Amino acid sequence: MTLSAVRPQSDAADLPDVAGLAALLPAGTILTDPASTARYSHDEAEWAPWAQPLAVARPTCSEGVRTIVRWCLEHGVPVVPRGAGTGLSGGANAVAGGIVVSFERMAAVLRIDPVERLAVVQPGVVNDDLRAACAEQGLWYPPDPASSPWSTIGGNVATNAGGVCCVKYGVTGDYVLALEVVTGTGELVRVGRETAKGVAGYDLVSLLVGSEGTLGLVTEVTVRLRPARAPEQTVVGFFGSLVAAGEAVAAVARAGIVPSALELLDQHCLDAVNAWKDLGIDADCEAILLARVDAPGAAGAAEADAVLASFESSGASFAARSDDEAEADAMFAARRLAYPALERLGPVLTEDVCVPVGRVPEMLARVQAIGVQHDVLIANIAHAGDGNLHPLIITPAGDEAARVRAQAAFDDIIGEALACGGTVTGEHGVGLLKRAGLAAELPLAVLDMHRAIRRALDPHGVLNPGKVVG
Amino acid sequence: MTLSAVRPQSDAADLPDVAGLAALLPAGTILTDPASTARYSHDEAEWAPWAQPLAVARPTCSEGVRTIVRWCLEHGVPVVPRGAGTGLSGGANAVAGGIVVSFERMAAVLRIDPVERLAVVQPGVVNDDLRAACAEQGLWYPPDPASSPWSTIGGNVATNAGGVCCVKYGVTGDYVLALEVVTGTGELVRVGRETAKGVAGYDLVSLLVGSEGTLGLVTEVTVRLRPARAPEQTVVGFFGSLVAAGEAVAAVARAGIVPSALELLDQHCLDAVNAWKDLGIDADCEAILLARVDAPGAAGAAEADAVLASFESSGASFAARSDDEAEADAMFAARRLAYPALERLGPVLTEDVCVPVGRVPEMLARVQAIGVQHDVLIANIAHAGDGNLHPLIITPAGDEAARVRAQAAFDDIIGEALACGGTVTGEHGVGLLKRAGLAAELPLAVLDMHRAIRRALDPHGVLNPGKVVG
Numbered sequence: 001m002t003l004s005a006v007r008p009q010s011d012a013a014d015l016p017d018v019a020g021l022a023a024l025l026p027a028g029t030i031l032t033d034p035a036s037t038a039r040y041s042h043d044e045a046e047w048a049p050w051a052q053p054l055a056v057a058r059p060t061c062s063e064g065v066r067t068i069v070r071w072c073l074e075h076g077v078p079v080v081p082r083g084a085g086t087g088l089s090g091g092a093n094a095v096a097g098g099i100v101v102s103f104e105r106m107a108a109v110l111r112i113d114p115v116e117r118l119a120v121v122q123p124g125v126v127n128d129d130l131r132a133a134c135a136e137q138g139l140w141y142p143p144d145p146a147s148s149p150w151s152t153i154g155g156n157v158a159t160n161a162g163g164v165c166c167v168k169y170g171v172t173g174d175y176v177l178a179l180e181v182v183t184g185t186g187e188l189v190r191v192g193r194e195t196a197k198g199v200a201g202y203d204l205v206s207l208l209v210g211s212e213g214t215l216g217l218v219t220e221v222t223v224r225l226r227p228a229r230a231p232e233q234t235v236v237g238f239f240g241s242l243v244a245a246g247e248a249v250a251a252v253a254r255a256g257i258v259p260s261a262l263e264l265l266d267q268h269c270l271d272a273v274n275a276w277k278d279l280g281i282d283a284d285c286e287a288i289l290l291a292r293v294d295a296p297g298a299a300g301a302a303e304a305d306a307v308l309a310s311f312e313s314s315g316a317s318f319a320a321r322s323d324d325e326a327e328a329d330a331m332f333a334a335r336r337l338a339y340p341a342l343e344r345l346g347p348v349l350t351e352d353v354c355v356p357v358g359r360v361p362e363m364l365a366r367v368q369a370i371g372v373q374h375d376v377l378i379a380n381i382a383h384a385g386d387g388n389l390h391p392l393i394i395t396p397a398g399d400e401a402a403r404v405r406a407q408a409a410f411d412d413i414i415g416e417a418l419a420c421g422g423t424v425t426g427e428h429g430v431g432l433l434k435r436a437g438l439a440a441e442l443p444l445a446v447l448d449m450h451r452a453i454r455r456a457l458d459p460h461g462v463l464n465p466g467k468v469v470g
Numbered sequence: 471m472t473l474s475a476v477r478p479q480s481d482a483a484d485l486p487d488v489a490g491l492a493a494l495l496p497a498g499t500i501l502t503d504p505a506s507t508a509r510y511s512h513d514e515a516e517w518a519p520w521a522q523p524l525a526v527a528r529p530t531c532s533e534g535v536r537t538i539v540r541w542c543l544e545h546g547v548p549v550v551p552r553g554a555g556t557g558l559s560g561g562a563n564a565v566a567g568g569i570v571v572s573f574e575r576m577a578a579v580l581r582i583d584p585v586e587r588l589a590v591v592q593p594g595v596v597n598d599d600l601r602a603a604c605a606e607q608g609l610w611y612p613p614d615p616a617s618s619p620w621s622t623i624g625g626n627v628a629t630n631a632g633g634v635c636c637v638k639y640g641v642t643g644d645y646v647l648a649l650e651v652v653t654g655t656g657e658l659v660r661v662g663r664e665t666a667k668g669v670a671g672y673d674l675v676s677l678l679v680g681s682e683g684t685l686g687l688v689t690e691v692t693v694r695l696r697p698a699r700a701p702e703q704t705v706v707g708f709f710g711s712l713v714a715a716g717e718a719v720a721a722v723a724r725a726g727i728v729p730s731a732l733e734l735l736d737q738h739c740l741d742a743v744n745a746w747k748d749l750g751i752d753a754d755c756e757a758i759l760l761a762r763v764d765a766p767g768a769a770g771a772a773e774a775d776a777v778l779a780s781f782e783s784s785g786a787s788f789a790a791r792s793d794d795e796a797e798a799d800a801m802f803a804a805r806r807l808a809y810p811a812l813e814r815l816g817p818v819l820t821e822d823v824c825v826p827v828g829r830v831p832e833m834l835a836r837v838q839a840i841g842v843q844h845d846v847l848i849a850n851i852a853h854a855g856d857g858n859l860h861p862l863i864i865t866p867a868g869d870e871a872a873r874v875r876a877q878a879a880f881d882d883i884i885g886e887a888l889a890c891g892g893t894v895t896g897e898h899g900v901g902l903l904k905r906a907g908l909a910a911e912l913p914l915a916v917l918d919m920h921r922a923i924r925r926a927l928d929p930h931g932v933l934n935p936g937k938v939v940g
Contacts, residue, residue, distance in 0.1 A: 116723075116826050116827060173676075187915040189915045190913070190916075195893050197853075197856050197897055198895070199897055199898070200894050200904070201938065202685075203630075203676045203677055206673045207672055207677050210672070215672075228726075230769070253585050256608060256697040258697065295769075299700070354665040354666065354667050354668055385666075386665070386667050387665055387666055388666070421665075423667075423669075425668070430670060437670070438670050441670050443660070445655075445659045446661055449926075456925065457922060468672075
């Protein structure tokens with residue numbers, strides 16, 4: 001294998017002939033027609049830059065992925081891995097002259113082991129499909145990003161996706177035991193283990209999780225599972241102000257309760273959902289909190305009571321345990337529908353900051369002030385229980401001035417999150433949208449450590465160039 | 471700062487004058503008298519090689535650690551970090567011509583935050599001391615290695631230490647949120663975060679945890695805490711054979727129970743403990759299992775019943791829920807005392823393999839067969855619930871032939887663990903004793919990834935050279 005430097009940009013005259021790669025793979029693996037390359041050119045981060053790729057590869061096996069990476073190494077062609085394209089930071093956005101590797105045809109659940117409590121899956125398996133397959137055996141795969149009906153385990157691994165139940169059960173990375181990976185030198189290797197514990201060497205699994213395809217292309221994932229849990233109980237609180245809802249979140253933490261969900265939606269979200277699909281949620285308030293607890297039996301009831309007491313002591317205008325499961329499910333459906341409902345109003349710039357739980361009220365107040373200051377509509381959904389806020393900045397389609405103001409608001413929110421001791425991305429990843437934020441968050445010496453690791457594992461610079469760190 | 475290549479070995483004529491370093495630090499920081507350098511020359515891995523260090527440094531602050539590392543970089547001197555020296559793989563063993571950095575004088579709990587549920591500590595804090603400090607505020611730091619009365623959080627981080635409750639609550643790395651580190655280029659940096667979630671950049675925290683001081687020297691640790699949990703209930707089972715006890719472990723997993731402890735002790739351990747301290751445990755059996763469960767209220771009682779049923783269906787000669795807390799504590803005390811009790815019989819070569827839980831019975835049978843085959847005494851303690859076995863090979867003091875046979879048994883156990891789909895080290899780390907095992911476990915391409923990362927973060931090769939990977 002001879003290696004070339006990665007081409008800095010697309011230059012048609014200079015591009016290698018992808019037919020050579022196509023010939024190495026089963027027919028139908030490589031797509032080059034403009035409709036296909038356009039369809040795979042970016043994820044859901046509308047505001048991040050992207051380019052039409054040279055080609056799209058849809059391999060059906062790990063060896064196929066290795067063949068693609070080796071060809072890219074030989075020809076100095078960038079490789080951009082892609083799950084379902086539901087990412088919100090541009091991590092899967094195509095690079096000019098590069099090849100997008102879509103894992104849609106590697107979507108098998110290979111094995112579920114009820115004794116070791118693990119599942120082995122291909123990266124293209126949809127999150128909800130894995131959960132359903134596990135449930136059939138009395139097992140549970142917890143990580144549940146809002147994109148779970150569409151997003152894939154491979155994409156979840158690439159971004160270390162969070163979700164709703166993560167406040168109690170942790171994020172994707174907490175469940176990844178082992179990975180099969182094509183490395184930046186074109187090797188197909190396994191890292192990690194199938195045992196409950198293990199410290200044989202550096203934790204390469206955790207290093208790869210969340211690295212957004214910049215340190216290797218994941219071709220198989222082994223995840224840890226839990227036994228199915230007790231049924232959840234729901235507590236709902238309505239609040240006259242965002243800040244009061246934030247105070248209630250901090251009160252739950254102070255009470256020593258770990259809810260299995262603690263979500264915040266503001267009035268803008270509820271209005272947008274109600275205008276789109278009438279879920280029958282009467283919301284005469286500025287924010288609602290949706291909490292769930294899942295301790296078994298009487299302990300769960302005590303948890304629910306403690307959450308309720310925290311809501312009431314924080315000034316909820318109404319708070320109740322929901323005994324009506326349909327009603328509770330409608331509330332959580334509203335939370336899940338908030339993002340697409342808001343997108344109907346115009347392009348949405350999605351924030352993803354995370355602050356210490358005790359700073360949530362303060363941070364929500366700062367977000368509101370930023371909206372006023374820049375004259376932009378900011379709706380708020382939040383995994384409030386772990387301080388992960390998603391201010392959604394909505395601009396009217398085609399309004400360029402509003403778009404500029406939205407960008408300024410986005411930058412200010414990042415600045416305020418850092419001032420609150422927070423981070424620029426709680427669960428969406430750095431991709432392209434948070435590269436400046438990352439540079440603001442990390443000291444230069446730590447960025448240098450990132451670059452050194454990247455050079456070590458992607459010595460030829462072909463793996464998703466331009467993402468995370470330069 | 472000018473840099474020198476690391477000296478390959480001690481050569482008195484060629485060694486730098488440590489007085490130059492001592493002059494940069496408060497009086498008493500640097501020890502060079504032979505009694506001191508001998509005292510810090512190795513950890514508890516008796517069989518691993520070690521050397522008398524050039525000096526011992528006992529810094530009192532992070533800046534002091536940086537000063538030491540920078541001086542070592544300038545003079546090409548190896549740096550070996552050391553916690554309490556309770557390690558069992560030789561990771562803290564001194565290197566000829568090197569400096570041992572002991573964190574014993576950096577032992578403060580700096581902050582416990584009950585709302586964010588985290589603690590910030592210096593690396594020299596003893597594990598049990600942190601747990602006690604947290605308990606005063608209704609909080610709990612779970613990782614509980616058997617060395618917890620002596621071992622330090624810094625050492626626990628270096629090895630990613632496990633423990634008894636890890637079967638339900640995870641290992642040290644699952645609790646580390648952030649680290650302050652002196653890097654291989656002499657920078658003092660922070661990695662990680664204080665928020666519940668965060669994906670800003672690569673997971674350098676997990677990479678550093680378990681890296682045994684080869685990628686940086688940890689000078690401060692931020693750990694996640696849990697609320698205090700419900701009281702535990704204990705179930706004890708006596709078994710006529712090791713294999714039957716192993717079957718009971720697999721039966722508990724199949725029953726969908728996650729115990730908060732599931733420990734195995736064999737007759738050799740019980741005999742040794744009884745001969746040392748009479749704990750009143752009558753053990754007419756080949757192995758006992760000690761299980762604990764901690765679901766709250768009736769759910770916990772149901773868990774205990776399910777564990778009991780698993781023990782009985784696997785052929786326990788006696789099994790019971792222990793309502794006598796003193797009796798239950800005595801059982802767990804025996805588990806904790808097993809290692810020092812066995813050491814009274816002669817040098818102990820400690821194994822630390824981990825296999826899939828379903829393979830525990832098979833692996834225990836293989837260990838017994840290896841003991842017979844090599845004519846060595848092998849006692850077994852095990853964190854059986856997560857498949858982490860500690861066969862302890864005991865040889866009479868001074869019996870060189872037995873020592874050679876023990877080494878052969880050690881190697882065979884590693885081989886059998888790998889054949890069972892296991893790992894060569896579940897929680898003790900690679901250090902020196904498991905370097906060959908690591909090379910057997912990992913493919914060459916994965917070892918190359920380790921080396922590339924090590925070169926990236928320790929470009930001058932001063933950080934604990936010779937440990938983990940070359």
